[in-house]
Amino acid sequence: MKTLVESLVAQALAALPAGTLPEDAQASARLAPADIERTRDARNGDFACTIALRLAKAAKKNPRQLAEALLAALPAHADVLKVEIAGPGFINFHLAPAAWQGVVREVLAQGEAYGRSQQGGGKRAIVEFVSANPTGPLHVGHGRHAAFGATLANLLTAAGWQVHREYYINDAGRQMEILAASTWLRYLQQRGEQFSFPSNGYRGDYLLPIAEQLGKRAGDTLHRAAAAIFTGLPPDEADGGDKDDYIDAVIVRARELLGEDGFRMALDVALEDILGDIRQDLEEFGVVYDRWYSERSLTTNGAIDRALTLLQSQGRVFEKDGALWFRATEFGDEKDRVVVRENGVKTYFASDIAYHLEKRERGFDLLLDILGADHHGYIARVRAGLEAMGQPGDSLEVRLVQFVTLFRGEEKVQMSTRSGEFITLRQLRAEVGNDACRFYYVMRSNDQHLDFDLELATKRSNDNPVYYIQYAHARVSSVLRQLAERGLTHDSASGQAALGRLTEPQEQAMAATLTRYPELIDSAATQRAPHLLVHYLRELANDFHSYYNAHAFIVDDAELRDARLALVLATRQVLRNGLGILGVTAPESM
RNA sequence: GCGCCCGUAGCUCAACCGGAUAGAGCACUGGCCUUCUAAGCCAGCGGUUGCAGGUUCGAUUCCUGCCGGGCGCGCCA
Numbered sequence: 001m002k003t004l005v006e007s008l009v010a011q012a013l014a015a016l017p018a019g020t021l022p023e024d025a026q027a028s029a030r031l032a033p034a035d036i037e038r039t040r041d042a043r044n045g046d047f048a049c050t051i052a053l054r055l056a057k058a059a060k061k062n063p064r065q066l067a068e069a070l071l072a073a074l075p076a077h078a079d080v081l082k083v084e085i086a087g088p089g090f091i092n093f094h095l096a097p098a099a100w101q102g103v104v105r106e107v108l109a110q111g112e113a114y115g116r117s118q119q120g121g122g123k124r125a126i127v128e129f130v131s132a133n134p135t136g137p138l139h140v141g142h143g144r145h146a147a148f149g150a151t152l153a154n155l156l157t158a159a160g161w162q163v164h165r166e167y168y169i170n171d172a173g174r175q176m177e178i179l180a181a182s183t184w185l186r187y188l189q190q191r192g193e194q195f196s197f198p199s200n201g202y203r204g205d206y207l208l209p210i211a212e213q214l215g216k217r218a219g220d221t222l223h224r225a226a227a228a229i230f231t232g233l234p235p236d237e238a239d240g241g242d243k244d245d246y247i248d249a250v251i252v253r254a255r256e257l258l259g260e261d262g263f264r265m266a267l268d269v270a271l272e273d274i275l276g277d278i279r280q281d282l283e284e285f286g287v288v289y290d291r292w293y294s295e296r297s298l299t300t301n302g303a304i305d306r307a308l309t310l311l312q313s314q315g316r317v318f319e320k321d322g323a324l325w326f327r328a329t330e331f332g333d334e335k336d337r338v339v340v341r342e343n344g345v346k347t348y349f350a351s352d353i354a355y356h357l358e359k360r361e362r363g364f365d366l367l368l369d370i371l372g373a374d375h376h377g378y379i380a381r382v383r384a385g386l387e388a389m390g391q392p393g394d395s396l397e398v399r400l401v402q403f404v405t406l407f408r409g410e411e412k413v414q415m416s417t418r419s420g421e422f423i424t425l426r427q428l429r430a431e432v433g434n435d436a437c438r439f440y441y442v443m444r445s446n447d448q449h450l451d452f453d454l455e456l457a458t459k460r461s462n463d464n465p466v467y468y469i470q471y472a473h474a475r476v477s478s479v480l481r482q483l484a485e486r487g488l489t490h491d492s493a494s495g496q497a498a499l500g501r502l503t504e505p506q507e508q509a510m511a512a513t514l515t516r517y518p519e520l521i522d523s524a525a526t527q528r529a530p531h532l533l534v535h536y537l538r539e540l541a542n543d544f545h546s547y548y549n550a551h552a553f554i555v556d557d558a559e560l561r562d563a564r565l566a567l568v569l570a571t572r573q574v575l576r577n578g579l580g581i582l583g584v585t586a587p588e589s590m
Numbered sequence: 591g592c593g594c595c596c597g598u599a600g601c602u603c604a605a606c607c608g609g610a611u612a613g614a615g616c617a618c619u620g621g622c623c624u625u626c627u628a629a630g631c632c633a634g635c636g637g638u639u640g641c642a643g644g645u646u647c648g649a650u651u652c653c654u655g656c657c658g659g660g661c662g663c664g665c666c667a
Binding site: 339377403445448449468470475480526 | 603648660
């Protein structure tokens with residue numbers, strides 16, 4: 001519908017008499033998407049064009065005069081009732097009722113495809129999200145990443161992007177070693193060894209079954225006496241020492257006592273188990289990935305070395321204090337970054353730029369990372385890395401997701417993976433339900449903090465707005481059941497031929513809202529803003545519920561009945577399409 | 591100290607890359623079920639958009655400075 005107005009204004013622009021605009025203004029006198037907008041107030045018509053206001057200055061003309069020139073050049077159209085100039089130079093379009101009604105045919109014909117666009121032009125996007133360290137189950141914060149990332153990926157797909165979803169597994173590095181040691185220590189405790197658990201180890205109960213698993217795999221072959229492990233270690237935090245030094249010493253000792261193979265067994269058992277759990281959790285949450293990408297594999301397949309060699313050949317690295325540094329400052333980062341430490345170990349940053357380079361090499365135009373708000377310092381350096389390796393820096397786009405604070409009523413719930421005190425995503429889903437979770441997580445803009453009140457979400461789950469939208473969908477289905485019970489059938493062709501009968505204000509409003517859906521998908525995808533879809537669906541549901549209360553659909557007049565049912569079925573289709581993008585089910589009854 | 595994000599109704603949040611009289615939900619007040627699901631509808635109440643300047647036809651939106659909150663600033667990952 002918006003495109004109609006756009007094309008009319010574009011024609012008017014082209015048809016402006018010579019000399020209306022000075023030559024230097026002619027260049028900017030092209031229609032921009034923002035020049036046509038939906039009006040907020042119906043008194044200003046249905047669409048407003050602001051191009052006269054925008055061009056007035058360059059044209060050295062009064063905006064109202066310019067608007068009048070445009071108005072004179074505007075071609076007539078059957079769907080346009082009247083056009084008038086208002087305020088400082090708005091050109092307001094009032095559309096004919098029939099203009100809205102056509103959307104019903106369009107929706108019914110296109111079905112699931114209604115609202116999709118070619119905006120992405122088939123370009124390839126890789127969306128990386130969650131990528132939580134596999135050191136424990138997902139918690140409620142990860143849930144927000146999962147819901148946001150999955151919904152955004154769906155939105156981009158609807159907007160014509162070719163989307164690849166990926167999970168980056170941080171299966172290398174120190175936290176994996178701490179996990180292996182923690183698992184092994186639990187295994188020893190299960191065999192009767194007594195000692196106090198390292199304060200910096202993973203202490204959550206979820207490791208207990210994993211330690212049992214290790215027992216099944218290894219039998220007693222990894223059993224060592226506690227005394228052999230803890231004798232001669234530096235003090236732990238509880239004894240006035242440093243918890244990091246202590247856990248490192250425990251890891252070194254574990255390696256000595258178990259050998260590389262034994263240690264690796266503990267690590268692999270824990271990693272496989274936790275990763276399996278994460279994968280299942282996400283799948284149940286409706287979040288499916290195209291690929292799970294192992295950080296370790298970057299070392300194995302030489303990707304890190306390739307990236308470093310590339311940087312080196314470009315002269316972008318230097319040595320200092322025995323370490324190898326990347327000149328990130330030359331690309332706008334605030335400081336240079338170590339890529340190989342003095343001890344020869346490559347940093348996490350090294351694997352990260354290698355990973356992003358590898359994404360580019362796989363042919364992705366857009367590298368979209370969904371990261372926690374605490375990672376913002378990160379963007380500049382990865383972008384610097386890409387640019388130094390000859391890739392466009394703006395191919396990397398990062399969306400930060402602010403933290404979730406969990407409340408039980410007034411009380412804030414403290415969480416920490418290390419200590420094992422946290423509410424898992426799985427617990428949350430069990431209490432609140434997948435639909436409400438998915439919905440609640442993306443209701444708010446990702447750059448807003450999210451307060452998740454468990455008490456509210458569980459006790460009063462009927463107040464959750466997701467039900468309001470689902471209810472609209474279920475109500476339509478219920479109307480159809482009612483129709484059948486009364487021995488009637490819906491004649492879609494007759495309904496679509498009689499759309500002119502839909503003259504009630506609620507019918508006009510709902511049809512108008514339906515025409516907004518494609519624009520909304522486009523704009524939500526462009527802005528990476530799933531919450532816009534949530535707000536739209538609420539409005540559409542509101543239009544429907546109002547209509548439902550104001551008028552009966554199943555009336556005696558068969559033609560009118562079919563027309564109304566056609567409108568209502570089109571509404572159900574759009575609700576279904578939108579809920580699908582959100583990953584929320586569209587129930588037939590509630 | 592430096593950097594990024596945020597500050598809008600009592601509460602939780604919107605506001606279409608600068609548009610017209612800043613909108614929803616919850617809460618509160620009052621109405622609507624012998625007719626398609628009341629998990630619904632309608633009406634009312636509620637605002638100096640943190641503060642002070644600037645840019646222009648127009649600012650919640652852009653710029654500067656303050657105030658308040660969150661998060662970063664490792665040869666950790």
